[in-house]
Amino acid sequence: MIPVPRQEDVLNGPHRMEKDLLGPLAVPADVYYGVQTQRALENFKLSGVPLAHFPKLIIGLAMVKKAAAAANHDIGQLDDKKFEAICYACDRLINREYHDQFVVDMIQGGAGTSTNMNANEVIANLALEYLGHKKGEYKHLHPNNDVNMSQSTNDVYPTAIRVGLQLSHSELVDSLAMLQAAFAGKRDEFKNIIKMGRTQLQDAVPMTLGQEFGAYATTLGEDIERIGGMYELLLEVNLGGTAIGTGINSDPRYAVLAVDHLARIAGYPIRLAADLIEATSDMGAFVLFSGMTKRLAIKLSKICNDLRLLSSGPRTGLFEINLPPQQPGSSIMPGKVNPVIPEAVNQVAYQVVGNDMAITMAAENGQLQLNVMEPLIAYKILESMRLLQRAMDMLRERCVIGITANEDRCRELVDNSIGLITALNPYIGYENATRIAALALSSGRGVLELVREEGLLEESLLTEILKPENMVNPRQRSI
Incomplete structure (x- = not known):
């Protein structure tokens, strides 16, 4: 939890007095924030996660404020x-x-007003020191009159969130791309290792371990492109709409100028929304983007479930692969090593799914011209992105790149599997195949042993059918 000194403690130490609508309040002398931030500190002791936890959001706020100042300067409303x-x-x-x-x-009430004022006050006090004045001497440069000129929390805050997400984009995509490449590397490394595929946790048909890992690479590769597409939705902003999108208290030229400056400062083709009233209340882009993070989380969790199953054992499970050991697995069972990295990724995925639900409900709960739940939306989207990035880096560095295959175990399971009969079905017929499978299952004998015993196939043809490359790819059968 953020340590918040009581007002009496602030008064007992070095402080300055500031005043707002509700009256005077003591603020620690050395801080750059002001009275409205101090009130928010005392009011909202909730998540214990401060704005500082998400640097890209702060950078987004600063970029928006700089763009707004540039537009106001162009118009002649802010002096040099x-x-x-x-x-x-x-x-x-x-x-x-x-x-x-x-x-x-x-997490805060007021639709993000405390966040906006935290930025306004810090910028104002830094600017005051630059001008040679003391913190809090707002007659020289004011948080509202100057830093917040032509703005409202209702256009600054959602715009800053979008900029923060844009700034985070490359980090998330880079982590995803590196994880995808790691799985692709295992696809190539394991391309010749035959194993049994499984459906509904039952033996299915043979495949290669490389094909299995290649599927993981493919499914993650799909999301690299799709996440990039989601960012296109976040380029549209309502900066200049001020309170509800009508642009009250701003110059007619301001909105276009401010957004043009923001695009230049941020380095993204940010554009002004066509309908600022709609853009001020609509959270649809955040809902879609959050859904994309949930999709990625679900894929990662599914992959990690597979890794845990494939490495289960070592004596009583599948044990087809080895995960790199990272720590002892038990305080009571000597020698036990658990799949702790995939387990941790699973838990991240569950958190992201929960965040998506919170975002969905917050987006739905907007009324009329504003959605006051934007602080929760911002918090949970930024948290999901950071968790996913860290989880993917951890999974790649501490698990995927160190995975090795138990080739003999994979081949043993293929040779002893009832599912092997599927490869023989086109040659011996469905009725024979069904009978051999049932007999193998009841007797505990191998499928190949029974086929040979009954002379259902010549040995040369059987050998050809059972070549790994013939069992794991489409093959034209001669009549």
Whole structure:
């Protein structure tokens, strides 16, 4: 939980007095935030996760504030001196400085107003120092009048979230691409290892271990492109709509100028929404993007379930692969090593699924011209992205690249499997195949042993059929 000193404790130490709508309040003398941030600190002791936990969100806020200042300067509403000071402050934040001053809890009432004011106050006080003034001397440069000029939380906050997600895009995609490449490497490494495929946890037909790992690479590769497509939805912003999308208190030229500046500062083709009233209340892009993170989480969890099954044993399970051991697995059972990395990824996946549900409900619960649940949406989307990135890096580095195959065990399971009869079915007929399978199952004898005993196939043809390359790929059969 974020440590929040009581007001009496603040008063007993070095402090400055600031005033807002509700009256005066003491703020620690050395902090760059101000009175409204202090109130939010005292009000919202919820998740214990401050804004500083997500640097890209803070950078997004700073970029939006810098773009707004540039537009106001272009129009002539912000003088050169204040513009220079605000840009200086924003650049410090963009360079990841002073992020520890963003102390408000991610979950908060007020549709993100506390987040916006935390940014306004930090930027204002950094700018004041740049101009040679003390923190809190807002008569020289004001958090609302100057830093928040032509803005509202209702257009700044969702725009900053979108910018933060854009800035996080490459990290998530890079982690996904590297994990996909690791599975592709195992596909090539295991391409000649024959094993049994399984459906409904029962023996199915032969395949190669390389084909199994190749499927993992393919399914993750699909999401690299699809996640990129989702980011296109996040390029549309409502900056300039101010309170509800009508643009009240902003110059008619402001919105286009601010968005153009933001696109230049952020380095993305950010564009102004066609309907700012709709864009101010609609959370549809976040719902779709969250759904994409859930899809990826489900895929990762399925893959990790498979890895746990394939490595189960070592004496009483499938034991077709070995996962690299990472830590002792039991405080009571000597020699036990558990699949801790896939297990951890499973739990991340469950958290992402839960986050998606929270985002869905928050998006649904908007009323009229605003969705006040945006803080929860921002928190959970950013959390899901970070968890997925870390989980994929962990899975790749501490598990996938170190996986080895138990080739003899894989071949043993193929040779002893009833499912092997499927490969012989086109040659001996369905009735014979069914009879041999039932006999093998009841007697405990091998399928090949019974086929040979009954002379159902010549040995040369049987050998040809059972070649690995013939069992795992389509094959034209001569009549």
